[in-house]
Amino acid sequence: MIELAEITKTYRMGEVDFTVLSGVSLKVQSGELIAIMGPSGSGKSTIMNIIGCLDRPTSGTYRFEDREIDTMTDDELASIRNAKIGFVFQTFNLLTRFSALKNVEVPLIYSGVPARLRKERAVPLLEKVGLADRMHHKPTELSGGQQQRVAIARALVNNPPLLLADEPTGNLDSRSGEDILKILTGLNEQGVTVIIVTHDQNVAARCKRIINVKDGQILNDQVRA
């Protein structure tokens, strides 16, 4: 499903080139549940951003579902993000001006789904993550765990085959974090490919495959029995 080959990423900061990734190669099969681990600054978030089509590699090739990503235009990347990838962020990243329901509808706006159908698709997802009674609340009126569940519902609304979660439990207490992990692993069991970036050993322990990243390179890549 995903194939990274010799990916490098270099940022130019003033006069100095700053290398974040130096030669990352990685294959992900459909249906995997992967944890990407590493200390901060190791480049794990950059790998995530590249996989999520938010960033482009400086060199190397990236194939997603057998399509070359690095030659695509910004608009094509946007439509891949919209249809194929769901994002879950550490800070939830909900639009604070809108209700939970409206937040879940946002990706549908950009895939051209008419207003009436949007609601029809968003409501069952909010019910599924246990927020049936809170869907008209704004994010500020929800707890962290509830906000993250809204974010998951939003990530799933276009039925993407890939879910990317960047420290999804980082801002949550252990109980809410556990709830979120259960939802993510449950989704994986239903066939969604899930990649979680985390520092947390406990989170990683739930995944079938753990990739350790350090200094912009993959240190080891182990599939657990």
Add this chain to the structure above:
Amino acid sequence: MNFIETFRVAFEAILSNKVRSGLTMLGVIIGVMAVILLVSIGEGARVYITKELTGLGTNLLIIQPGKTTASGGFHPPSAGTVRKLTYDDALALRRRAWLLTDAVPIVLGSGRIKFMNLGRDVMVIGATPEFQRVRNLFVDSGNYITQSDVDSKMKIVVLGAKVKQELFGDQNPLGKVVMLSDARYRVVGVMRKKGTSLGMDVDDIVYVPVTSGQELFDTDSLFEIIASTPRAEDVERATAQMKDILMKRHAHKEDFTIQTQGAILSTMDTILGVLTAVLGGIAGISLVVGGIGIMNIMLVSVRERTREIGIRKALGARNRDIMAQFMIEAITLSGAGGVIGILLGVGLALLIPMFVTVLPTSVSAWSIIMAFTFSGAVGVFFGVYPARRAALQDPIQALRYE
């Protein structure tokens, strides 16, 4: 993302910050209001003056002594004229210029009129009976000047309504003798009230026969000759004919000026048109300032919503979706400001004449259309830069933005 959706997102953003949106719109509101108001005042002046000039009588030709090179417009009566325009010139025109219906010799001056112990400084016009016709004047009681009054230099006077009121009150002035600049004149008539025309009080005038007027002011020259043609189409031919006749009498020198009412009218029209354009232009500057206000707020708004832009991009918004969102927000602000400004501007333009009667206004459709189009254009022009800035945000940096 379809248009209605974009519009709704923009509208929600505007409503979420009402005070700021209102203040931003205020710039455009004031700009549009100023354009409409000032243009309507300029237009009002133009319509008013055109109407007044037309009211003076149509198909008029005015011959003044002295040659001015400019054509059309108002000319000061020239002093030290090479050759005077005489009563005989007027008679010659009357006899030989068959294209003219009238040729009225006029002398003009001021004098002090006294009756009993009351006195008043008035404008004195020396004229012939036809003056009444070319100027659309009517006698209220008694008679106007007759040809025989003119022929025999009768010392008679016709009073304007105001002069009569000031000197005689409710008494009947007919037959009474008044002193006009130390000469005795008998009152034969009173004019009907007419009011002011172009700032001149037509009722504060007295009329005497042109020949008596020349004697009164001790001159053998005329102030002007007013001529008229039956139809507007004849004005040009009549001008040529008069020029021919007068030049023969003036040793083949063109030492006089013939102005047509049409030329005066079109000159005034041009001047006031320019005035209106200048007023509109000045007001337009405030509209541009309003537009800069929109740009300023949009830039702040883009910065504030950097994270929102990042989120939307991560969820699949294309650059043009973000661009459209902010463009429509800017255009909505300026467009709504434009509509409110139009309503206020038109409202004020209609109210002003009720309270300030000397200031006529005329709201023209083109000023409304122009103001609205311009305010929309201001939104587009000043919205593009902030919207582009929003659209070209790097999604990762936007998401990290605190």
